[in-house]
Amino acid sequence: MMNWTTVCKLQDIVPGTGVCALVGDNQVAIFRPNSSEQVYAIDNIDPFFQASVLSRGLIVEHQGKLWVASPLKKQRFGLSDGVCMENIDHSVRSYPARVHQGQVEVAY
Amino acid sequence: MKKRQLVIVGNGMVGHRYVEELVDKGGLTQYEVTIFCAEPRVAYDRVHLSSYFSHHTAEDLSLVKQGYYEKHGIKVLINEAVKAIDPVTRTVQSNQGRTLTYDALVLATGSYPWVPNITGSGHHDCYVYRTIEDLDAIQRAAKTAKSGAVIGGGLLGLEAAGALKALGLQTHVIEFAPMLMAEQLDRAGGELLRRRIEAMGVTVHTSKNTREILHHKGKQGAHRLEFADGTSLEVDVIVFSTGVRPQDTLARYCGLPVAERGGIAIDDHCLTNAPDVYAIGECAAWQGRFFGLVAPGYKMAQIAVAHLLGEADAAFTGADMSAKLKLLGVSVGSIGDAHGRTAGSHSYVYLDDANGVYKKIVVDADNSRLLGAVLVGDTEDYGNLLQMKLNAMPLPAHPDSLILPAYAGAKPALGVDALPDTAQICSCFDVSKGRIAEAVAKGCHTVAAIKAETKAGTGCGGCVPLLTQVLHAELAKQGVEVNNHLCEHFAHSRQELFHLIRVGGLKTFSEVLQKHGQGYGCEVCKPAIGSILASCWGDFVLQDEHLPLQDTNDIFLGNMQKDGTYSVIPRMPGGEVTPTALAALAKVAADYKLYTKVTGAQRIGLFGARKDDLPTIWARLIDAGFETGHAYAKALRMVKTCVGSTWCRYGVQDSVGLGVELEHRYKGIRSPHKMKFGVSGCTRECAEAQGKDVGIIATDKGWNLYVCGNGGMKPRHADLLAADLDKDTLVRLIDRFLMFYLRTADKLQRTASWLDNMEGGLDYLKSVVVEDKLSLAAELEAQMADIRATYVCEWTATVQDSAKQTRFAHFINSPKTDPLVQFVPERSQHRPATIDERVPQCCGCKEHV
Numbered sequence: 001m002m003n004w005t006t007v008c009k010l011q012d013i014v015p016g017t018g019v020c021a022l023v024g025d026n027q028v029a030i031f032r033p034n035s036s037e038q039v040y041a042i043d044n045i046d047p048f049f050q051a052s053v054l055s056r057g058l059i060v061e062h063q064g065k066l067w068v069a070s071p072l073k074k075q076r077f078g079l080s081d082g083v084c085m086e087n088i089d090h091s092v093r094s095y096p097a098r099v100h101q102g103q104v105e106v107a108y
Numbered sequence: 109m110k111k112r113q114l115v116i117v118g119n120g121m122v123g124h125r126y127v128e129e130l131v132d133k134g135g136l137t138q139y140e141v142t143i144f145c146a147e148p149r150v151a152y153d154r155v156h157l158s159s160y161f162s163h164h165t166a167e168d169l170s171l172v173k174q175g176y177y178e179k180h181g182i183k184v185l186i187n188e189a190v191k192a193i194d195p196v197t198r199t200v201q202s203n204q205g206r207t208l209t210y211d212a213l214v215l216a217t218g219s220y221p222w223v224p225n226i227t228g229s230g231h232h233d234c235y236v237y238r239t240i241e242d243l244d245a246i247q248r249a250a251k252t253a254k255s256g257a258v259i260g261g262g263l264l265g266l267e268a269a270g271a272l273k274a275l276g277l278q279t280h281v282i283e284f285a286p287m288l289m290a291e292q293l294d295r296a297g298g299e300l301l302r303r304r305i306e307a308m309g310v311t312v313h314t315s316k317n318t319r320e321i322l323h324h325k326g327k328q329g330a331h332r333l334e335f336a337d338g339t340s341l342e343v344d345v346i347v348f349s350t351g352v353r354p355q356d357t358l359a360r361y362c363g364l365p366v367a368e369r370g371g372i373a374i375d376d377h378c379l380t381n382a383p384d385v386y387a388i389g390e391c392a393a394w395q396g397r398f399f400g401l402v403a404p405g406y407k408m409a410q411i412a413v414a415h416l417l418g419e420a421d422a423a424f425t426g427a428d429m430s431a432k433l434k435l436l437g438v439s440v441g442s443i444g445d446a447h448g449r450t451a452g453s454h455s456y457v458y459l460d461d462a463n464g465v466y467k468k469i470v471v472d473a474d475n476s477r478l479l480g481a482v483l484v485g486d487t488e489d490y491g492n493l494l495q496m497k498l499n500a501m502p503l504p505a506h507p508d509s510l511i512l513p514a515y516a517g518a519k520p521a522l523g524v525d526a527l528p529d530t531a532q533i534c535s536c537f538d539v540s541k542g543r544i545a546e547a548v549a550k551g552c553h554t555v556a557a558i559k560a561e562t563k564a565g566t567g568c569g570g571c572v573p574l575l576t577q578v579l580h581a582e583l584a585k586q587g588v589e590v591n592n593h594l595c596e597h598f599a600h601s602r603q604e605l606f607h608l609i610r611v612g613g614l615k616t617f618s619e620v621l622q623k624h625g626q627g628y629g630c631e632v633c634k635p636a637i638g639s640i641l642a643s644c645w646g647d648f649v650l651q652d653e654h655l656p657l658q659d660t661n662d663i664f665l666g667n668m669q670k671d672g673t674y675s676v677i678p679r680m681p682g683g684e685v686t687p688t689a690l691a692a693l694a695k696v697a698a699d700y701k702l703y704t705k706v707t708g709a710q711r712i713g714l715f716g717a718r719k720d721d722l723p724t725i726w727a728r729l730i731d732a733g734f735e736t737g738h739a740y741a742k743a744l745r746m747v748k749t750c751v752g753s754t755w756c757r758y759g760v761q762d763s764v765g766l767g768v769e770l771e772h773r774y775k776g777i778r779s780p781h782k783m784k785f786g787v788s789g790c791t792r793e794c795a796e797a798q799g800k801d802v803g804i805i806a807t808d809k810g811w812n813l814y815v816c817g818n819g820g821m822k823p824r825h826a827d828l829l830a831a832d833l834d835k836d837t838l839v840r841l842i843d844r845f846l847m848f849y850l851r852t853a854d855k856l857q858r859t860a861s862w863l864d865n866m867e868g869g870l871d872y873l874k875s876v877v878v879e880d881k882l883s884l885a886a887e888l889e890a891q892m893a894d895i896r897a898t899y900v901c902e903w904t905a906t907v908q909d910s911a912k913q914t915r916f917a918h919f920i921n922s923p924k925t926d927p928l929v930q931f932v933p934e935r936s937q938h939r940p941a942t943i944d945e946r947v948p949q950c951c952g953c954k955e956h957v
Contacts (some may be wrong), residue, residue, distance in 0.1 A: 008920045016656025019920040027919075027926075033628070045928070050943045051672040052918075052926050056660040058635070061628030062596070069631040071660035071668050076631075 002096060004105040010037060013104070018068065020044045020055040023106050028095060029055035030104060031079055033066055040079035041097035041106045046070045047090040054092070112211035114139040114416075115200055117190045117358070122389030122405035123216035124151035124171050129413040131180055138417070141182045142208060144200075146189035147239060150177070155402055158267050160243050161274045169240070193362040195382035212384045212416055215359065215372060216409075219352035219390035219400065228321030233331060234346045237268040246347065250275040253344035255329050257281070259318055261288040265349035266435040269310055272347065273436065279310045280341060282333065286315045292431060292442035296457070297482040300466040304438045304485065307464075313341070321346065354391045354398045367393035376423040378412040386412045399427055403535065410538065428498060428535070432483075432490045438464075439487040444497045445470050445480035453479050456508040460485075467511040469493065476503055481511075495574045499531040524577045533578060534571045539564035541578055548582040555579060594855060595632040598625040602780065602855045606640050615645060616653050635659050636855040639742055642778035643850045646898025648905060650912065661740035664719055664916065665726075665902055671929055671940040676702065676714040676725055678734035679775065682749040682767035682787075683710030692732030700725055703937045709746040709784070711737060716940070720918050720925055727907040735901040738776060742856075744783045747771040748796065752789035753806075759789035761806030766835070767795075770804075773839070774846065776899045780853040780862075783846075784819075798826040801859040802842055807831070811838045815845055815873070818860035827863070827870045830878050840889060844877045847888040 007021040007030060018031040027044035044052045049072050057068040060076065067076040067085060076085040082094035096107040114130075116123055123143065130136065145151075152169040160169060177184050185202070192201040193213065201207050221236035223229050235246050250256070256272040258265045261283030272279045281288070287298035288305075302312050317336035326332050328342035335341075354371035364380050364387075365373045371393025378386045378394075389405035390398060399405065404427030414422035432441040448455050452473030459466050465485035472479055478496045483489065489511055495501065496510075504510065529542030539562045547561045555576055559565050565572045592601040600608065605624065614620045617637050621629060629637075638657030641647065647654065650663065661667050666674030678693070685693075693712060697704045700721055702714035717725055726736075739745060749767035753759030767787040774785075786797030787804045796819075797803030803814035809832040817826025830841055853862045866872060875881040906912045918926045930946050931938040941947075 012914075012920055014652050014655050014915075019915075020918060022919045022922040022924060027928075030920075049670055049672075050928065051670065052928050053660070053668065053672040056663070056668070056672075058631050058659065059628075059656065060630035060634070062630060066628065072670065074631060 002107040004098070004100070004107050006100075007104045007106055010039070010099050010102055010104055013039070016059060018055040018057070018059065020052065021106065023095070023108050026108060027052045028106055028108075029068070030097060030106065031055070031059055031066075031068060033059050033079070037099040039097045039099055039104055040066070041095040042068070042077060042079065042082040043092035043094075045092070046072055046075075047084070047092055048073060048075060111140040112138055113209060114141045114212050114214070115208055115210040116141065116143045116214045116216060117200070118216035118218055118389075118391070119143050119145035119147070119151050119184065120216060120218045120389065121151060121154060121171060121402050122218070122409050123214075125406050126214060126216060126388060126409035126413060127177075127182065129410055130416075133413055133417055135413060135417050136180055136182075139212070141180075143177075143182065143184045144188050144190050144202060145184055145186050147241075148187050149240070150184060150186070152240065154238070157237070157240075157243065158271045158274075160240065161247070161271045166240050190358060193358065193364075193382075193385070195362070195364075195385060198384075210384075213382075213386070214412060215380070215385065215387040215391055216389050217355040217358060217391040219398075220355050221348060222351050222353045223348045224318075224350055226318055226321060228323060228331075229348065231321065231323050231331070231346075233323070233344070234321070234348060236348050237264060237271070238352075243271070246271065246345065247275060249345050250277055253277055253330075255280070255343040256345035256347065257333060257341060257343040258347045258349055259333075260349035260351070261285070261312065261314065262291060262349065262351070263289060263431070263433065263435070264352075266305070268347045268349045269305075270436040272345070273308070273310055277345065280343060281305070281310060281312045282316050282318060282341075283312070283314045284317055288312065288314070289440070289442075292446060292482075293440070293484065294447055294468060294482050296459070297440075297446075297466050297468065297484045300459075300464060300484050301435075301438060301440060304464045305436050308436055310436065352390065352400050354393065356391055359387070359391075367396045367398070369393075369396070369398070371398035374408075374424075376411075376425070377415040378408050378424055379415070386416070388412050394424055394426070399429070401427070401429060401431060403427060404429075407538065428494075430494055430497070432487050432494075438485060439483070441481065441483035441487040441490040441493075443481040443490070443494050444478075446482045448480065450479050456511065458508070458511045458513075460513075469507060469511055471503060471507050475507060477501075478503060478507070478510075483511075491571055492573060494535065495533065495571060498535065499527055502526060524574065524581050527578075533574055534562075534564035536571075537563040537566070544575065544578050545582050548579060549586070553579075553583060553588065592854065594636060595630055597621070597627045597629055597633050598637075600624060602636060602640070603852045605637065606644070606851050609637075609640055610644050615641065615647070617641070617657050618653075632855065635662075635742075638662075639778045639780065643895065646895050648900060648902070650902065650906065664722060665736060665740055665906065666717065666722060667740045669715060669940070671716075672926060673716045673718055673929055673940070674722060675739065676717050676722070676729070677707065677711060677737040677739035678729050679737035679746075679771070680711040681771040681775075682747055682764050684764060684768060685712075689732055689734065693729065693734070696725055696728050696732075701931075701938070703939065707739075709739075710748050711739075711746060713739070716929075716931060716938070718918070718925055718929060719916050723907055723913045723916050726903040730901075730904055730907060736776075736903040741776075741778065742781050743776060743778050744771070744774045744785065747785040747787060748800070749787045750789050750792075750794035752787075756789060758792060759806070760808055761789055761811065763787040763789035763795065763804075763806060766804065766811075770802075770839075770842070773896065774842075776902075777846070777850075777895055779846070779850055781856050781858045783859070799823065800826065802845070804838065810834050813838055813841055816859040816863040818858055822860070824860040824864075829870075829874060840885075841877055843892040844885050844888040845873075847892045848873075848876060848884070851888075 013032040015035040021028050028041050029044040031040045044054050046053050057071045060067050060069050066079045069076050082092040084090040151171045189203045190200045191203050199209050221238050255278040257280040258269045259282045261281045269279050269281045319336050320334040322332040326342040329344045333341045356366050356372045359372040372387040374387050374392045380387050388408040411422045411424045430443040448470040453470050455470045457468045468482045470480040481493045527541050531541045547558050552558045552561045565575045593599050634657040697714050703716050705713050707713045747767040747770050749764045752763035783801040785802045786795040786800040788795040788797045789806045799817045799819040803826045805812045811833050812831045813829045814826035815829045818824040930941040932941045
C-alpha cells in the first residue's frame with residue numbers, strides 16, 4: 001500500500017518548472033514538465049555539492065527522456081528514475097508522484 | 109620498490125620542459141628527481157625577456173606554475189650549481205658541498221653570451237643580455253645614461269636594442285656584417301628591416317668592426333667605441349649580443365667529449381658518451397652542431413624523456429631553425445632556406461615599400477615544394493608557409509599567390525588530404541596529423557576541443573588554419589556534418605533563430621519549438637531562446653510562459669552559489685555610490701548576516717542570501733534607491749570607469765559621467781553572453797577599457813571606441829573601431845555594434861570570440877557598423893531604441909507583485925528554511941560550511957546561521 005502525502009495544488013507549480021517540498025524529513029524536488037497532470041519527484045539534493053537545489057534546475061529532454069539539469073554544474077538527473085547521466089554513482093532517489101483531485105501527492 | 113635517482117643540472121626553458129614531459133609521461137613513478145638551478149629563480153621565459161622592461165615582472169615570465177615542483181615532489185636546489193661529475197661513481201658535487209648519487213643524469217646547462225675579445229670589453233658598463241639579473245643591471249645603468257649601443261645586429265641584438273629604447277636611451281645597433289639578421293634574412297629583407305627600425309629612431313651601423321672600447325668621459329658619452337674604419341661612437345651603456353656558446357664547461361672539466369665548435373657531444377638519443385648521462389638544449393651538440401633556439405631543445409627534452417622511460421628507438425633527427433618574432437615592433441619571420449642556397453631554387457618576392465612589407469618565398473626547381481621564406485613587416489602567412497615547408501606539401505599552381513595580400517583574392521587552400529599521418533601540424537607541441545585525426549575520432553569536433561585534447565594550436569597559434577582544415581577533412585571522412593545547430597532540438601544556428609523569431613513575430617518558446625524545432629527542449633536551447641525572445645521583444649523575463657526557459661540565476665535574480673544561496677548585487681552605475689546608499693546597503697548586509705565583498709566590477713556584492721530572504725532584502729535595497737545590477741544575467745554587467753577629468757589631474761574627459769550614462773542606456777538588455785564596458789578619461793587607461801567588450805578612451809578631440817576585448821579565461825586586447833568621436837556618434841556606433849552582436853552571435857559567445865570567428869574580421873565589422881555597407885545602421889539603431897524602451901528593474905517588479913514572491917519560499921509546503929545552508933566564521937565574516945563542518949540533522953531552524 002502506497003503512503004501518499006499531499007504536497008501542494010497542481011496549479012502552484014508553473015508548467016515547465018519544479019518546486020521543493022518537505023516530505024517527512026526529506027527534501028523532494030517535484031517537477032511539472034508541461035501543463036498536463038504529469039508530475040515527477042526525485043531527491044532535491046544535488047549529490048555533487050550536497051546542496052538542496054535540483055528543484056531549481058531546467059527541465060530538459062535528451063535520449064527521449066526527461067531530465068533535470070542541476071543549476072550548479074549542469075549534471076542531468078532522470079525525472080522518472082533519478083539516474084545521473086554523467087555518473088551513475090551519483091544518481092538520486094526517485095519517488096512515486098501523482099495528481100489526485102487537483103492535489104500533487106508523493107509517496108515515500 | 110625504491111625509486112631511481114634522476115638528477116637534472118640546469119633549470120632553464122629546456123630543463124623545465126624536460127621535467128614537464130617526464131611528469132606527463134608518468135616518469136615520476138620510477139624516478140625521484142632533483143634539480144640544480146644555478147640562477148636565483150626557477151625556469152623563466154627567456155624568449156620574451158624584453159617584455160620584462162615593458163610590462164612584465166619576473167613572476168609573469170616564470171614558466172613554473174606556483175607549487176608545481178612541490179606538488180610533484182620534485183626537489184629544486186636554487187642558487188646551487190654542480191661543479192663536478194664523476195661518471196664512474198655516478199655522483200655529482202655541488203658548489204655548496206653537496207654530493208648526490210644518480211642513476212640517470214641530465215645536463216641542461218644552456219648557453220652563455222659570447223663576448224669577443226676586444227680591448228675594454230670587460231668594463232663594468234659592458235653588459236650582456238641573457239638573464240633577468242642582466243636586465244636588472246642594464247635597467248640600473250640606464251637610469252643615469254643617455255645613450256646606449258648594442259654590439260651585434262642579430263635576432264638577440266635587436267631584442268636588446270628594443271629594450272634600450274624602451275628604457276629611454278638614444279639607441280645604436282653595431283653590426284659587423286653589411287646587413288641586419290644576416291643569419292635569417294636576405295639582403296632585401298634586412299634592408300627593409302633596417303629602414304623600419306631607423307624610422308623608430310634607432311641608429312643602425314652596419315659593416316662596423318669594433319676594435320676597442322675606451323673608457324673616458326667624452327662629449328656624447330662615457331665610453332668610446334673605436335671602429336676598424338677609423339670612425340668612432342660615444343655612448344654611456346654597451347650591450348654585447350654577439351652570439352651564444354654552449355655552456356659545456358662542466359662536461360669539459362669531467363672529461364665528456366665536446367664538439368669542435370663547442371657543445372657536449374650527444375647521439376640520436378641525446379646520450380653523451382658517459383653511461384646514462386644525457387645532454388639537452390643549447391649545451392648539447394648533435395652531429396657537431398648546436399642549436400641556439402628553444403624549439404630544438406624542447407624536441408631533445410622529449411626524446412631524452414622517451415628514451416629514459418624505455419622507448420629505445422626515440423631519436424632526435426635534427427631540427428627546423430625557422431623563427432617568427434617581433435623586433436622593435438616589426439614582425440619578422442624566417443623559414444628554412446631563406447637565402448635560396450639550394451641548387452636550382454628560385455624565388456618569388458612581394459614588396460610594399462609604403463607600408464614596409466617584404467615577403468619572399470624560395471621554391472625548388474620544378475615549382476613543386478617550398479624551401480624557405482623571408483617575411484618582414486607582415487608575418488601572417490608564417491604559419492601556413494612553415495607547415496608547407498615542414499610537411500613538404502605540394503605547392504599551388506601559382507606559388508606567388510601564397511604571399512599576395514588578401515585583397516588579391518582568396519589564398520589557395522593547402523591540400524591536407526595529401527599529408528601523411530606523420531606530418532607535424534603543430535610544431536610547438538609536436539602534434540602530428542595522425543594525433544589530430546585520433547582526437548577527432550574520439551569525439552573532438554571543434555577546434556577548441558582539439559586544442560584541449562592535444563595542445564595543438566595552443567603555442568604560437570600559427571597552425572590553427574591548418575588544424576581547422578585537418579578537422580574538417582577528418583569530419584567529412586567520418587560523414588559528420590559540420591554544423592552550428594543550436595542543439596538536437598533546433599537545426600538552426602542562433603543567428604538564424606534570431607531572424608526567424610523576429611520575422612515570424614514569435615513570442616514564446618512553444619511557438620518557436622512548434623514552428624522550427626522538435627522535442628521538448630534542453631539546457632542549451634531553452635535559455636538561448638529565452639535570451640533571443642528577451643532581446644527581440646523585451647518582455648519581462650519572469651512572465652509564467654518564459655519562466656521554464658530561464659536558468660535559476662534569472663528566475664531568482666541572483667547568482668546561485670555552491671551551497672544554493674544567492675548573491676545580491678545592486679547596480680552602482682560607473683562605480684558611483686553615495687554615502688547614504690552605502691550605509692543602507694551596510695545595514696541590510698548586517699541585518700541579514702550577508703558576507704560582503706567589493707566585486708571585480710566596481711560594486712558591492714552581498715553573499716549567502718537565502719532564497720526565501722531575497723524579496724525582503726531587495727525591497728529594502730529598492731527603498732534605499734538601488735535597482736538590480738543584472739549580475740545574474742547574460743546582459744550588460746557594468747561600466748567600469750576611472751575618476752576622469754572631474755577630479756583627476758590627468759583626465760581629459762568626464763569618464764564617470766559617460767560611464768553612468770552608458771550603463772543606464774544599455775542596462776537589462778539580454779545578450780548572447782554577459783557584457784562589460786569600460787571608460788577611461790585619458791590614455792593612461794585606468795579603467796582597463798581595452799579588456800572590455802566595449803571600451804572607450806578619452807582623447808583631446810573626443811572618444812576612441814574599442815570593441816571585443818576580454819579579460820577572464822582568454823584575454824583579448826580590444827580593437828579600435830573608430831577614433832576621436834563626438835559623444836552622439838559614439839553612442840550611435842555602440843547602439844549598432846551591440847545590436848549587430850545581439851543578432852549575429854552564437855549562443856554563449858562573447859564579443860571577443862564573435863569577432864575572432866567573423867569572416868572578414870575587424871574590417872568587416874567596421875564596414876557594417878561604421879561605414880554602413882549593409883545599409884543596416886538605421887534598422888539596428890531603431891531596434892536598440894525599441895528594446896531600451898522596455899526596460900524594467902526586475903527586482904522592483906518582483907517586490908511589487910506578491911504573487912511572484914511565492915516561488916522564493918524554500919519549501920512549497922512548509923515555512924521552514926533549507927537546513928543544508930549553514931555557515932562558519934571566517935576573517936570576521938563567514939563562509940558556507942563544508943560538508944564535514946555542517947551540523948547534522950539540523951531541522952531547518954534559523955539558529956544555525
